[in-house]
Amino acid sequence: MKVPGPKGRRILEKFRKLNGGWAMPVPFVYAGGEGCYVRDIDGNRFLDFASNIAVTPLGYGHPALDEVLRHYGKSPVKLAGQDFVAREHVELLEELLKIAPGFNAAFITNSGAEAVENAIKIAMRRHGGNYGVSFENAFHGRTLGALSLTNSKIVYKAGYWTFPSQRLPFDESAPVLLEEMIRREGGRENMAFVIAEPVQGEGGYNIAPKLMMRGLRKVTQEHGIPLICDEIQSGMGRTGKWWAFEHYKIKPDIFTAAKALQVGATIAKRGMFPKEPSAISSTWGGGQLVDLAMAVATIRAIKKERLLSNCTRMGKYLVRRLGELGVLNPRGLGLMCAFDMPGKRKRDQLVERMLQNGLVTLGAGRETVRLIPPYIISEEEIDEAVSIIEKSLAEAKKEGRGGKLSHAEHAI
Ligand SMILES: Cc1ncc(COP(=O)(O)O)c(C=O)c1O
Structure with a gap:
């Protein structure tokens, strides 16, 4: 997939021109979602491990919110x-x-x-x-x-x-x-x-x-x-x-x-x-x-829905799976999870690559990738995220090249 696609690109360009604030948003334009998946205006679908910076605990389209x-x-x-x-x-x-x-x-x-x-x-x-x-x-x-x-x-x-x-x-x-x-x-x-x-x-x-x-x-x-x-x-x-x-x-x-x-x-x-x-x-x-x-x-x-215990269980599972991948400093308390990359540039590139591979994540600190899915996340969805992380790390290693600056460092 190519993110942003043509529709998204047009909206983001206008946003950058007209918006007086931050000028490096995550490069997709929201167009709905279901559960832990979010869609952009060009029809791309992502597994959302950012939750819009921790603001969508129930994911998208939850019946109680609808x-x-x-x-x-x-x-x-x-x-x-x-x-x-x-x-x-x-x-x-x-x-x-x-x-x-x-x-x-x-x-x-x-x-x-x-x-x-x-x-x-x-x-x-x-x-x-x-x-x-x-x-x-x-x-x-x-x-x-x-x-x-x-x-x-x-x-x-x-x-x-x-x-x-x-x-x-x-x-x-x-x-x-x-x-x-x-x-x-x-x-x-x-x-x-x-x-x-x-x-x-x-x-x-x-x-x-x-x-x-x-x-x-x-x-x-x-x-x-x-x-x-x-x-x-x-x-x-x-x-x-x-x-x-x-x-x-x-x-x-x-x-x-x-x-x-x-x-x-x-x-x-x-x-x-x-x-x-x-x-x-x-x-x-x-x-x-x-x-x-x-x-x-x-x-x-x-x-x-007993989501506190889901956060605890799924958080432990995610950190264990990250450990198996061999990433730096896998850590987490419940579903407030993260790992590090060797330096800011590599972190930013990985976040960008994961987005292109269908997983939304965010940077934090200098070299951290944060993983904050909705509280309703399942083991299968974590497995899917971990394989995207694995694939993205492998691609990064293979290419071993630079890349343009991602949105990663700009999230709060
Ligand atoms: C720990 C913490 N405190 C304060 C804020 C500020 O919140 P807001 O951006 O809604 O003003 C944030 C996030 O932005 C935060 O993560």
Whole structure:
């Protein structure tokens, strides 16, 4: 197959010309899909191991989502959801908090970055302080607050103002260094919060060591500093538990969700949120009724179809099959899986080649290929993906040549 085909190429050219943002999208134009397969406008069919960057946990054409679309299709409504409340808003809050034991309030937003912004604001209002702490290779979003804590690539930050922050290595040394930082930077009063992704997404699919997450929780708790977990990529079931922090047997003070949830959300105990009206708010926050209903349907389908255990089982199977292939650093927590290539250029070329061979994947970090299929993936589909990976690696070895830059490095 040739991707993009002629129709796709025309649309992508227009998109590049007119779109003010990112100019290197995945080179196909979406035209529908079924289950774990996605089609482009030229009629090519791909096995989707990108899930649109982790946003389609139920794949394409899932009956539960089709039902929502049928219901709202005639009269989609978008309200100013913090001021004008609908039943859907409360339904989602209830469903979301049921899968977040120990937390009893959430603030719905449009995007992941907004969810992070609000987590930061909640922590600041509650604790005070004058700087935040994040990690090497962290990605928390592109709005200025979230961007201040993002460290994965220079291009995101170059030339933009950022607010004061410190960064720690994403490894077992972090808790000790955090303790030292608290002392060095003038005590607990100055540190507003610590924010961490339990499994780093954009930064390279790095799974935090147990000692790191548990140590961070211990130190932040001892000093009364809010710990925020960013679960925008790792959350909502992808790792086989609703939230990746559950693997560490810890609870943060605040956490964020988005992507698979279909809307953004900042989740905490009621007492963490500011008490003054409008201290946090948003016109569209919780106002997009179709998205709210999609989120509710997604949570219910994950429960009904026991997709958390499918993520765990299929993730183990995928990592085992990758190991058999002999790729570098096969790893994963549930269906948040990845392997490495020897360098960025080879990684980008492999992602491109796999796309041409019918498998959509994404790059992450410098040299990582991420594999994030929908939660409904089967063993047979994993086998099919693994044979495309094998074939693509063999072709790359045979040709041993360069190639043009792929979309791989641009996904978040
Ligand atoms: C861990 C993490 N935090 C924050 C974000 C920002 O989310 P959004 O792109 O929806 O603003 C992303 C993804 O883009 C992410 O992976």
